Amino acid sequence: MPSDCLFCKIVNRDVPTRFLYEDDDYVVFRDIKPAAKVHLLLVPKKHIRSINDLQKEDESIISGLFMLARDMAKDQGVNNSGYKLLFNVEKGGGQVIFHIHLHLISGWKK
Numbered sequence: 001m002p003s004d005c006l007f008c009k010i011v012n013r014d015v016p017t018r019f020l021y022e023d024d025d026y027v028v029f030r031d032i033k034p035a036a037k038v039h040l041l042l043v044p045k046k047h048i049r050s051i052n053d054l055q056k057e058d059e060s061i062i063s064g065l066f067m068l069a070r071d072m073a074k075d076q077g078v079n080n081s082g083y084k085l086l087f088n089v090e091k092g093g094g095q096v097i098f099h100i101h102l103h104l105i106s107g108w109k110k
Contacts, residue, residue, distance in 0.1 A: 005047060005098070005099050006095070006097050006099070007043050007047075007097055007099035007101060008047055008099060008105075010027065010029070010043070011027055011043065011045045017029045020040065020072070020075075020093045021068070021072065021075075023048070024045070025029055025044060025045055025061065025064060026042060026043065026044055026045060026064065026065070026068055027040055027043050027045065028040055028041065028042050028043070028072055029043075029074075031103070035105055036105045036106060036107040036108055037106065037107025037108075038076050038078055038083070038104070038105065038106040038107045039103065039104070039105050039107075040072055040076070040103070040105075041100075041101050041102070041103060042063065042065055042069055042072065042101060042102040042103075042104060043062050043067040043099065043100075043101045043106075044064075044100060044101075046058075046061060046099040047099055048061070048099070049098045049099065049100070050089055050090055050095060050098060050100060051100060052089060052090065053076055053088055053100075054100075062087065065102045066085070066102075069083075069085050069102060069104050073104060073106070076104075076106070078106035078107065081106065082106060083103075083104055083105060083106035084103075084104075084105045084106065085101055085102055085103065085104060086102070086103040086105065087100070087101075087103075088103075
């Protein structure tokens with residue numbers, strides 16, 4: 001893990017963050033600059049820099065992120081009203097923190 005990775009520091013509890021969920025593979029917490037009423041970050045504990053750096057053995061991590069997103073949407077009460085899942089990939093795609101993470105965003109007014 002790179003020593004300068006913010007999400008690695010959060011996973012290792014070097015940066016205090018309130019987790020909404022944690023297991024052996026993932027943590028979930030609120031985005032500090034939310035784009036909507038519900039804006040969660042789902043972060044694998046394994047450091048993977050970007051979608052472009054995924055390896056074949058990472059398939060279960062990615063599928064696990066989607067299953068976790070489904071569960072967190074239900075937990076947040078937005079599974080029926082709707083939500084967006086978003087990966088930002090590289091600087092040109094809006095990635096700011098280079099540790100793969102999935103945004104779960106919901107709560108726009110209809």
